[in-house]
Amino acid sequence: MDKPRSIRPRKAVLLALASGVAILACAGGLYHQSYGRYFQSTNNAYVQADSVVVSSKVAGLVEAVFVSANQDVAAGDPLVRIDARDYRAEAAQAEAQIGVAHALAESTRAQIREQRAGIEQARAQRDVAEENTRFAEAEAARYEPLAASGAETRQSLARLRTEARQARAQLGARRATLASAERRVAALEAGVEQAMAQARAAEARLQAARINVEASLITASTNGRIGNLTVRVGQYAQPGQRMMSVVPVGRLYVEANFKETQVGLMRTGQPARLEVDALPGIAFAGRVTSLAPGTGAQFSLLPPQNATGNFTKIVQRVPVRISIDASPALLALLVPGLSVEAEVDTRSARDELTRLARADQPQ
Numbered sequence: 001m002d003k004p005r006s007i008r009p010r011k012a013v014l015l016a017l018a019s020g021v022a023i024l025a026c027a028g029g030l031y032h033q034s035y036g037r038y039f040q041s042t043n044n045a046y047v048q049a050d051s052v053v054v055s056s057k058v059a060g061l062v063e064a065v066f067v068s069a070n071q072d073v074a075a076g077d078p079l080v081r082i083d084a085r086d087y088r089a090e091a092a093q094a095e096a097q098i099g100v101a102h103a104l105a106e107s108t109r110a111q112i113r114e115q116r117a118g119i120e121q122a123r124a125q126r127d128v129a130e131e132n133t134r135f136a137e138a139e140a141a142r143y144e145p146l147a148a149s150g151a152e153t154r155q156s157l158a159r160l161r162t163e164a165r166q167a168r169a170q171l172g173a174r175r176a177t178l179a180s181a182e183r184r185v186a187a188l189e190a191g192v193e194q195a196m197a198q199a200r201a202a203e204a205r206l207q208a209a210r211i212n213v214e215a216s217l218i219t220a221s222t223n224g225r226i227g228n229l230t231v232r233v234g235q236y237a238q239p240g241q242r243m244m245s246v247v248p249v250g251r252l253y254v255e256a257n258f259k260e261t262q263v264g265l266m267r268t269g270q271p272a273r274l275e276v277d278a279l280p281g282i283a284f285a286g287r288v289t290s291l292a293p294g295t296g297a298q299f300s301l302l303p304p305q306n307a308t309g310n311f312t313k314i315v316q317r318v319p320v321r322i323s324i325d326a327s328p329a330l331l332a333l334l335v336p337g338l339s340v341e342a343e344v345d346t347r348s349a350r351d352e353l354t355r356l357a358r359a360d361q362p363q
Contacts (some may be wrong), residue, residue, distance in 0.1 A: 031033035038350055040266065041343035045256035047276065047324075049336040052222055052246045054079060056237040057215040058087065069229045073246065074222045082237055084216035085207050094206035096255040101199035108191045115188060119181045126174035133171045166171065224248040252324055252334050254286060256342040257296060264353065265346035266291060272322045275341040279333060285325040288344060292319040321343070 031100035060082040067079050132279060139160045224246040255272055258266065272286035295316040297304050324331065 001022045009126050011082060012088060013215065015171055020308045038265065038347040039343055039345055040258060040262040041341065042256055042258050042262070043339070043341050044258075044341040045087055045254055045274075045322075045335050045342040046250055047336050047338040047340060048255045049224075049247050049252050049335070050247065051248070052224070053242055054220075054244045054246060055081060055240050055242050056218065058082060058084075058212045059238055060084065060086065060216065060236070062231055062233055062235050062237055065229075065231055067229070067244070069226055072224070073221050073226060075220055078217055079220055079226075080218040080237075081205065082216040082232055082245060084213045085214065087212040087361050091209035094202045094209055097202035098199050098206065101195050101202055105192050105195035105199065108188050108195060112185055112188045112192070115181060119178065119185065120361055122174065122178040122181045126171070126178050129167065129171040129174040129283070133164070133167040136160065137166040140166070174210050187353055190203070192242070213331070218243070220246055222248050223250060247336060249335065250328075250331065252331060252336065253289070254322040254324060254340050254342060256320045256322055256344075258320055258339070258344075259320055260295065260316045263291065263318045265321065265345070265349040266320060266344055267349050267352075271345050273343045273345075274322065274324065277339040277341070279330075282330070286322040286342075287312060288320060290321045294318075294322075 062080060063083050064081045065079070066077070066081070067073060073079070100102045130221050227245045228242075229244040231237070237243070254272075256272075266288060268288055268290060270288045272288060274284040276282065276284065292299075295318050297316055320342075322344070324334070
């Protein structure tokens with residue numbers, strides 16, 4: 001008769017446990033629907049920095065390396081100096097060519113001034129020839145009626161006509177001399193322009209040589225820390241050759257690669273929580289600053305071509321940039337490449353999709 005009494009408490013306990021589980025499940029479901037589902041997290045996230053690759057603009061032997069690996073530098077600090085003697089020689093040669101071109105131009109201008117004086121002389125000689133021609137023609141015309149009446153001899157008229165023809169020929173020669181002298185001025189002026197063009201070309205070469213001389217001293221373009229230092233004194237540097245990297249450790253950020261199913265409500269400005277694997281127990285505050293304009297696969301070396309062959313759907317990842325809000329002391333502990341656990345609070349956009357869907361419905 002005691003057996004039924006012992007079963008009743010067990011049933012009550014089991015019923016209480018089942019009720020508790022049901023209540024917890026309901027509470028968990030309610031929490032997820034109203035709160036938890038808006039927090040998107042991923043462990044596919046890393047500390048990043050916009051590192052600057054330092055390379056040479058000019059070719060030459062490396063004379064000096066002013067930095068060492070992992071050294072902090074400021075913008076403008078010298079990093080590497082390349083032997084610039086060849087470029088200085090090119091600059092000196094260009095300066096000499098500029099001097100020669102200007103001297104040639106000045107000499108040609110002197111010839112132009114001399115030629116203009118010759119033109120004035122030729123113009124005066126032409127004017128004299130015109131006067132002589134007019135006088136000779138007038139004399140011949142005056143003697144024609146006299147010779148016809150017998151008052152003057154035919155020989156005198158013939159002589160005057162010859163003199164008139166000679167005067168006209170002399171006038172033609174003076175005019176040709178004047179035209180030639182004027183054309184000579186145009187040729188000399190073209191010579192001046194040619195000399196000045198040569199001077200401008202030499203000035204361009206001089207400017208290029210001076211730029212190369214300045215480029216032989218490589219300086220830091222930003223504040224940061226030296227990494228991947230490969231340059232050595234005595235090696236021959238080629239243009240574009242990588243020498244080192246300057247990592248702006250003061251401007252770090254996190255790049256989190258969320259699944260495409262997680263970014264529907266993700267917007268710029270939303271708060272984030274960051275945990276770095278290298279610093280357990282420390283949570284960093286952050287904020288979404290931007291979302292990539294495409295998935296990571298779209299920017300890979302070989303983007304997928306899903307229209308060819310068999311197709312297997314793969315969940316894509318979208319890079320999301322998150323700023324790190326921390327004190328300089330904590331930021332100093334971070335370096336690019338560290339793994340991060342990132343969580344973004346998307347509650348600020350929870351009603352946006354519903355609102356957009358309603359607005360898109362036909363009225």
